[in-house]
Amino acid sequence: MNQEKDKNNQAFAEDSFEPWEQSNPIPLAFLVVLVSLLLIALLYYANSYYPAPTSESSVKLDKPAKLAALNLPAAPKVVTQGNAVVWSCASCHGLAGEGSGQTPALAGLTVDYLQKQLTDFKELTRDNNSMRYVVEHSSDQELEAAIHYYAQLERQPVNMTYLGGFxxxxxxxxxxxxxxxxxxxxxxxxxxxxxxxxxxxxxxxxxxxxxxxxxxxxxxxxxxxxxxxxxxxxxxxxxxxxxxxxxxxxxxxx
Ligand code: HEC
Ligand code: HEC
Structure with a gap:
């Protein structure tokens, strides 16, 4: 029944097509898809100007329980909340300094090594978009507090990404x-x-x-x-x- 009706409509549309006729719903759907794709592309583009955590850096399901059991020392504000313009260190490196994906674990590194890296990021002898933004917009006191916090933590094997190596x-x-x-x-x-x-x-x-x-x-x-x-x-x-x-x-x- 419906099919027959569709056929009739089609015949009607073809026979009496006029340019001012109301547009077909199919091109409209295409337009919506195109505009959304464009918006997504724009969002990605805009996002590249702000340090975004890698997709893997969000806390994984099995992490909270493991982290809760660690009994971590109190963390400074820069680690848990960041400041007005910089995300917290923990949002990328984790509260236990465990890191994720290409964001390194900071736990288990020494104050000297951490300090050297932050200086290198500042002086652009080591370059990374996220970390350049972090060191440019954090005070020396904030950075010091953060690395002293992370340097006292033991490294935790919470990330299990497998790259296919032997x-x-x-x-x-x-x-x-x-x-x-x-x-x-x-x-x-x-x-x-x-x-x-x-x-x-x-x-x-x-x-x-x-x-x-x-x-x-x-x-x-x-x-x-x-x-x-x-x-x-x-x-x-x-x-x-x-x-x-x-x-x-x-x-x-x-
Ligand atoms: C937006 C995500 C993000 C935030 C926020 C962030 N980091 Fe990083 N950090 C990274 C990434 C990604 C790298 C790896 C850079 C590279 O590939 O060279 C990194 C690298 C580092 C390194 C070098 C570690 C090593 O093993 O060489 C240190 C030290 C560091 N971050 C400290 C901090 C501190 C302290 C804070 C907070 C004040 C912070 N980061 C905030 C993403 C972030
Ligand atoms: C002669 C000493 C030496 C040898 C041998 C050496 N490394 Fe290194 N490696 C270093 C030093 C020093 C650094 C820190 C560089 C810096 O200050 O940024 C480093 C940094 C690294 C880093 C970055 C760590 C981080 O947290 O960002 C990796 C990964 C690494 N080495 C892997 C290796 C591997 C794998 C080998 C063997 C194929 C190797 N290294 C051999 C001295 C060495």
Whole structure:
């Protein structure tokens, strides 16, 4: 019955089409889709001017329970609330300094290392859109308070992203290096007992480790003299392997 009616309508429309006729509902729907796509694109564009957390940095479902059990010390306001223009450090790095995806875990790093990185972000010897905005719009006191808070925390293995690396291959690279490519063993510097001097990689997010290795290799992170040489001869696959190995180290020591 309806079909017949539709057919009739169609015939009618075709026969007596006039330019001032009311528009067909189908082009209107297309228009709505087009306009929404345009709006979404505009929002993305506008968003790139403001430091947005990566999609993974929102707290995952299993996190609150784990974090609640940690009994964290009281955090300064800059960590929990930020200031008038900067988001809280915790909105990206987490209240336990656990980080997420390409946002690093800050727990387990030393005050000296954290301070150096903030200075580097300020002086643009290390560049990142989010962190440039954070250091430009936070006071020295706020930054000091934040890093002293994070430096006292133990790193927590709460992020389980998997990049497809093989930890066993990564272990070999970490412990023996890749001499034919001029890569010394990573653990000669990144060992737990040397964590005062070198950033600790145990339990760091694999996404982040991997992103930094690629950044060192391709001249995107230039705030250190040795790391770029250390990774020049590594393939992306080897970087994922070693990222997975270091990520898993903290789970084993639990
Ligand atoms: C909008 C998200 C965001 C906010 C807010 C944020 N960070 Fe970051 N932070 C990042 C990202 C992303 C990186 C990784 C940068 C890179 O890839 O080089 C980072 C890196 C860092 C590093 C370097 C860590 C390392 O292992 O080298 C430090 C230190 C740091 N942030 C401290 C802070 C502090 C302190 C605050 C609060 C005052 C803060 N961040 C707020 C996103 C954020
Ligand atoms: C000769 C010592 C040395 C060796 C060997 C070394 N590193 Fe590093 N690495 C450093 C130093 C120093 C830094 C900190 C640079 C800075 O101040 O920003 C660093 C930084 C890093 C970072 C960034 C950490 C962060 O929190 O941002 C990663 C990831 C890393 N190294 C991985 C590796 C891997 C993987 C290897 C082995 C293939 C390796 N390193 C070998 C000294 C070394």
């Amino acid at each position: 930890a066993s291959k990564g272990e070999q690279l970490a412990k023996q290096g890749k001499p034919e490519a001029g890569a010394p063993p990573c653990s000669s510097c990144h060992a737990p007992n040397l964590a005062q001097v070198f950033p600790s990689l145990e339990g760091q997010n694999p996404d982040y480790i991997y992103s930094q290795l690629e950044a060192f290799k391709h001249g995107k992170r230039t705030n250190d003299a040795v790391m770029p040489n250390n990774v020049q001869g590594l393939t992306s696959e080897e970087m994922r392997d070693v990222a997975e190995y270091y990520h898993q180290q903290i789970q084993k020591s639990d």
